[in-house]
Amino acid sequence: MDLKLQKIIPQLITVLVVVLVFGFFTYNAQINMENRGIDFGYGFLSQESSFDVQFSLIEYDGSHSYFRAYLVGLLNTILVSVIGIIIATILGVIVGVARLSPNYLINQFAAFYVEFFRNIPLLLQIFFWYFAALRALPLPQDADAMLGVFFLTIKGLYVPAFIWENLNVFLYSIVAAIIAIVVIRTHARKVQETQGKQLPVFWISVGLIFILPLLSFLIGGVSLSFEIPKLKQLATTSFKYEGGISLPPELIALTLSLALYTATFIAECVRAGIQGVGKGQKEAAASIGLNPNQVLKLVVMPQALRIIIPPTTNQYLNLTKNSSLAAAIAYPDLVLVFAGTALMQTGKAIEIVSITMLTYLSLSISISILMNWYNKKIAIKEK
């Protein structure tokens, strides 16, 4: 009896204290909001927002609701996070492998990159790319075309827009090519397992992914033309490009700084992962006659990935959360649009901040779940 009670009482007290503290803060907030005449409620979400946003993936203007503005911000956050994660991963893997290169110049350069970019505060890097690098870009009227069709100016990057005819046929051809490749790979594996013969799967795959879409152009009636940005004069010295797709400089600066910064951490994860695989593993693999490529692909990487994935997940989460620094350079992400402008115009601080926090929490948890699933997939399966 006594022992049981001794175990239960501290737990009860903990629960009680948590409830009391939480209750106190809620109560206090309620009283203070009432005293100051602030209403609490989420009804404002359906009201007209009456402010415009610079850059949106969905149709939006000030006549839409605050909820729509929230979606605009959320999608912009996801956009910059996804692009940032892809670039950071590619760059991180390259730099991480380069740090282990026997070539002195390459590994020193990679080491310099890592030390340089990870030791400067991210906000400063964002400012650098946006204000310092942006200032160096030409005005629209002075910009030289890159490859004849790209224009990188102080007002953004203008690229040609694709105008498709029978786009669906083209997409079907790509899907067909992918299915064909999967079938051939399965077949090739079977052949290798039963007859020990290796088919040139790689070259067949490359051929398929090019030839099928090409056929869709030749006989499928698919055609592609480009809309090239054209210079438009707004005033004597004010110009912009029209037509094509324009990427705002805020998006470019933010993606670049997030990717360059996070890639340094991913590079270190990759290096640690590869170095974490025992030397004996490589030697054993080489001794059974695998070539260096196969050693890396079949022996080192599967084991290294298990070390790399968990800390890399953290970096993906960091990148997503760091994207909220966008507000400093006018990229309309969730924090700028919703926790910024919408909060100011409605004054619903508690509601909006709580929604924003929950949103970031959900984003982070989604990434975690995805990465944990992948981690489990590549983990050692004990038999």
Added chain:
Amino acid sequence: MFKYLKQLTSLVAMVAVLFTFTTETMAAKKSKTLKNTQKKGFVRCGVSQGLPGFSNADAAGNWTGIDVDVCRAVAAAVLGDANKVKFTPLSAKERFTALTSGEIDILSRNTTWTLSRDADIGLTFVGVNFYDGQGFMVRKSSGITSTSQFKDGISACTNIGTTTELNMRDFFNSKGISYEPVAFEKADEVVAAYDAGRCDTYTTDKSGLAAQRTKMSNPDDHIVLPETVSKEPLGPVVRQGDSVWEDIVRWSLNAMIEAEEYGITSANADSMKTSDNPAVKRLVGAEGELGAAFGLDNEWSLRIIKQVGNYGESYKRNIADTGILPDRGPNELWTKGGILYVPPAR
């Protein structure tokens, strides 16, 4: 048994502390803000992050500007010393939360008085210390001399969380012009981006444009277009729910304006005690019991005038002499063709 007795006592103590705290904060004191301010010994004032003429800090951290002077006036009235102010620089986005959460007691930060702000979000506007309107700045070299020359696709830099953002939409929509809004959190970043050529025009209150122009790398390259596209009455704000504090801030501002009307300046305030005009004598504390209504002494307004000066002195010192807006325009007294008109202090 003794073991959990100890735990229980600490729990009871904790609950007791929580409750005394709660009842303390709930106790309806006459003016909690006034009481707290006098206890702390300084006025907590929210200002901008640097807008010349309104609230701007020099290299030594001394704040000047007409918005700053409102807080200094309140400090002079309440604490007897205009320098007893703690300034908190706030972005447009942070300002209201800072006020409603109790981090500051006066928000004097070129803030536009609108219905929704006054009624909705727990704020009370106490008056207007600058009548303004939104305008546009462009580069001289662009050849634009009027907003009617704006064309589709123009990009406009501004601040987030301001009435400017909403007015801009109303303006461009009414003209049927498509535009690209580029909204930053801090004014310095708006200026930097516009100055670099990111935007074709920079829009905010005209006083703000005039002030920010002085910060550009080459001020003479830019002009403010003549059109005014909105009404922007700027004034100090207090938290809703403390009417005594609200009155103190309102009448500190009014006293400065009325002092100018009666010709009372920081230099002649003491000698005005013997004036023949009872209205003047009331303002310098030689007649009547005006301060008692807010729980202050009778010389509250005299201290404001002596330490901060009247509104005209404040305007001249901060806005006219610094070359921001030498012409007072609507911010002239009603007796001199402007619209500054305050209720009588009696």
